Amino acid sequence: MSVLKVPTMAEMMAQGETPDILFWVGCSGSFDDRAKKITKAVVKILNKCDVKFAVLGTEESCTGDPAKRAGNEFTFQMQAMMNIQVLDGYEVKKIVTACPHCFNTLKNEYPELGGNYEVIHHTQLIQGLINDGKLSIEGGGTYKGKKITFHDPCYLGRANDVYEAPRSLIEKLDAELIEMKRCKTNGLCCGAGGAQMFKEAEKGNKEINVERTEDALETNAEIIATGCPFCNTMMTDGVKNFNKENDIQVLDVAELIANAADL
Amino acid sequence: MLAIIVFAVLTIVGFGFFGWNISKVRSNILLGKDINRNDQKGERWKIMTLVALGQKKMFARPIPALLHLCLYAAFVITQIELIEIIADGLTGNHRMFHDSLGGFYTFMVSFIEILSVLAFIATVIFLARRNLLKLPRLTMKELSGWPKQDANLILIAEITLICFIFMMNGADEVLYSQGKSHLEGQGSLGFSISSLIGPALFGSVSEHGLHLIERIGWWGHIAMVFGFLNYLPYSKHFHIVLAFPNTWYSNLEKKGKFTNMESVTAEVKLMMDPNADPYAAAPADATPQRFGAKDVTDLTWKNLLDAYTCTECGRCTSACPANQTGKLLSPRKIMMDTRDRLVEVGEGIRKNGKDYNDGKSLIGDYISEEEIWACTSCNACVQECPVNIDPLSIIVDLRRYLVMEESKMPSELTGMLTNIENNGAPWQFSPADRLNWKDEA
Numbered sequence: 001m002s003v004l005k006v007p008t009m010a011e012m013m014a015q016g017e018t019p020d021i022l023f024w025v026g027c028s029g030s031f032d033d034r035a036k037k038i039t040k041a042v043v044k045i046l047n048k049c050d051v052k053f054a055v056l057g058t059e060e061s062c063t064g065d066p067a068k069r070a071g072n073e074f075t076f077q078m079q080a081m082m083n084i085q086v087l088d089g090y091e092v093k094k095i096v097t098a099c100p101h102c103f104n105t106l107k108n109e110y111p112e113l114g115g116n117y118e119v120i121h122h123t124q125l126i127q128g129l130i131n132d133g134k135l136s137i138e139g140g141g142t143y144k145g146k147k148i149t150f151h152d153p154c155y156l157g158r159a160n161d162v163y164e165a166p167r168s169l170i171e172k173l174d175a176e177l178i179e180m181k182r183c184k185t186n187g188l189c190c191g192a193g194g195a196q197m198f199k200e201a202e203k204g205n206k207e208i209n210v211e212r213t214e215d216a217l218e219t220n221a222e223i224i225a226t227g228c229p230f231c232n233t234m235m236t237d238g239v240k241n242f243n244k245e246n247d248i249q250v251l252d253v254a255e256l257i258a259n260a261a262d263l
Numbered sequence: 264m265l266a267i268i269v270f271a272v273l274t275i276v277g278f279g280f281f282g283w284n285i286s287k288v289r290s291n292i293l294l295g296k297d298i299n300r301n302d303q304k305g306e307r308w309k310i311m312t313l314v315a316l317g318q319k320k321m322f323a324r325p326i327p328a329l330l331h332l333c334l335y336a337a338f339v340i341t342q343i344e345l346i347e348i349i350a351d352g353l354t355g356n357h358r359m360f361h362d363s364l365g366g367f368y369t370f371m372v373s374f375i376e377i378l379s380v381l382a383f384i385a386t387v388i389f390l391a392r393r394n395l396l397k398l399p400r401l402t403m404k405e406l407s408g409w410p411k412q413d414a415n416l417i418l419i420a421e422i423t424l425i426c427f428i429f430m431m432n433g434a435d436e437v438l439y440s441q442g443k444s445h446l447e448g449q450g451s452l453g454f455s456i457s458s459l460i461g462p463a464l465f466g467s468v469s470e471h472g473l474h475l476i477e478r479i480g481w482w483g484h485i486a487m488v489f490g491f492l493n494y495l496p497y498s499k500h501f502h503i504v505l506a507f508p509n510t511w512y513s514n515l516e517k518k519g520k521f522t523n524m525e526s527v528t529a530e531v532k533l534m535m536d537p538n539a540d541p542y543a544a545a546p547a548d549a550t551p552q553r554f555g556a557k558d559v560t561d562l563t564w565k566n567l568l569d570a571y572t573c574t575e576c577g578r579c580t581s582a583c584p585a586n587q588t589g590k591l592l593s594p595r596k597i598m599m600d601t602r603d604r605l606v607e608v609g610e611g612i613r614k615n616g617k618d619y620n621d622g623k624s625l626i627g628d629y630i631s632e633e634e635i636w637a638c639t640s641c642n643a644c645v646q647e648c649p650v651n652i653d654p655l656s657i658i659v660d661l662r663r664y665l666v667m668e669e670s671k672m673p674s675e676l677t678g679m680l681t682n683i684e685n686n687g688a689p690w691q692f693s694p695a696d697r698l699n700w701k702d703e704a
Binding site (some may be wrong): 008031036040057060061062064066068070082107108113117155159181185186188191193194196198204205207212236 | 344409440464478480517518519520521524527530531532534535582584588589590591592632633636638640641642646657659662664665666667672675676679680683684686688689690692694695696697698699700701
């Protein structure tokens with residue numbers, strides 16, 4: 001495996017260079033062991049396509065999304081304004097992120113606070129790279145003919161109306177995309193949004209991720225694809241709950257593409 | 264002549280009382296905080312046309328959508344007949360438009376009658392869905408008591424109204440065939456349904472009896488209409504009016520975008536400004552603002568309009584992941600509680616003046632903390648609502664109040680917030696380790 005090239009904004013600036021796009025890694029992508037693999041898959045794709053990108057590295061900080069959803073507007077806006085100072089300091093124009101929560105916050109909630117950037121989700125970026133012919137998957141690669149179902153992250157789908165980009169990537173794999181009974185606008189949440197990721201669920205008779213995993217298992221798919229590190233955690237836990245780890249994998253769309261392209 | 268006077272009084276009282284109730288509802292809604300929902304007018308007309316007039320979102324569930332469409336179409340078209348009833352009532356005529364409209368009149372009434380039969384069937388099915396089939400979303404616990412009664416009353420009123428229409432037209436058909444109708448001529452009126460069921464039901468009734476049935480139908484119809492009109496402001500059924508303004512004032516932003524609180528922005532800017540004087544006194548006219556919402560008056564007028572518009576169909580709740588997994592949260596209950604509390608606050612203010620405080624609040628007395636902390640902010644409820652109600656924005660404002668004014672939240676969230684403030688991540692990791700993934704195998 002070749003070494004990942006991950007330049008930071010500071011390094012780029014020191015060399016007098018400006019990247020075309022900033023890769024906003026996010027807290028999950030930086031610290032969570034499972035999500036780090038997604039981060040690396042994205043970097044492999046960026047490297048393969050020679051995308052001139054950079055990360056903020058240690059200068060990145062939480063977007064404030066979980067604070068805002070939990071009702072703490074102070075913490076959110078403090079984070080937002082500090083991040084905007086850093087982003088504007090580097091004259092960032094375009095941002096890609098692999099986390100729909102970061103995506104939503106940067107795209108929708110930063111502009112009013114003075115942070116105006118073009119923000120895209122990694123599935124949109126990869127779709128663009130494939131459409132431009134910079135990345136190709138020969139014959140669908142490893143996933144040819146496999147049954148894949150896609151779980152819509154709420155903050156990508158309903159919150160921002162991005163439904164087609166991740167699906168178009170799965171189709172590029174020559175795989176069989178099987179929709180769950182609840183999908184797209186009707187997709188069921190994995191249970192992690194609204195700061196639920198960081199707390200125990202309220203008393204009920206079932207966990208939300210278990211309910212959602214049942215939807216996925218009903219499709220008899222071999223892979224549950226998703227585009228959010230939180231959804232990934234929740235669905236992975238859901239699969240474990242049914243002891244189906246050997247039958248069904250939970251993978252990010254970026255991982256599917258990176259594996260299929262043999263990166 | 265007496266009939267005309269009675270009718271005129273009924274009409275004036277009917278519309279007058281409705282107008283008075285509307286102004287009460289309006290003043291209640293305006294207790295909410297201001298937001299601007301007057302931009303992008305073209306887009307707003309489009310949404311209103313598609314969602315309210317065209318019922319676009321209803322068709323996500325085809326069966327109830329079709330049944331509802333029957334009722335909706337019958338209701339809208341019947342208004343044309345109502346114009347004639349009012350004209351007849353005020354002038355003492357009988358079927359004023361019959362001669363001037365000719366064949367078109369027969370067509371219109373026939374059309375109304377067919378839709379009325381469909382509406383009758385739909386209403387019976389709706390009653391069955393609520394009371395016999397006991398559909399989960401129509402029998403949840405927040406509907407017990409008055410909401411359930413309200414729903415059944417509306418359906419029964421609709422059935423009664425349709426019966427009155429057929430009494431009126433059916434009896435008149437028989438009278439006309441005998442040449443004894445107040446309408447000149449003899450034969451069949453030729454209306455699609457009443458020309459069949461009129462003779463079947465009332466064929467053997469005496470002339471006097473027929474006139475009585477016809478009048479009961481006619482007066483019953485108009486009495487039901489005015490009764491229904493004035494019942495609306497006290498009922499969930501108010502959606503037939505408010506669906507239109509409510510969709511016009513829809514949120515046009517992406518659903519994921521939460522509002523940025525301007526009062527907080529001012530504070531944060533001050534905190535981050537190195538030249539700010541920390542000891543500067545607040546301007547004299549500064550009124551302390553509440554963070555988030557403790558009570559209905561802290562919500563926006565759109566939230567309050569949402570609450571009055573809700574017809575308690577429960578699509579939001581049946582789509583809610585928290586509710587589906589047995590949690591206490593029900594977005595429909597959030598809307599019902601908001602409306603019930605608003606009615607209470609509005610009455611209190613009208614009786615006791617605008618600074619009246621009854622010591623109660625929306626959070627705590629109506630909505631519990633457990634309910635709002637169960638929300639995943641997934642927007643399924645917002646997506647589902649056929650009239651573009653947004654329960655999520657109320658939930659978020661209640662959370663803001665609890666967190667920023669009362670420091671009340673699940674303990675794990677306190678830890679999460681501390682982590683963000685101390686090390687820029689919701690977990691306890693050092694910011695210096697953010698790029699470590701790059702070199703890990």
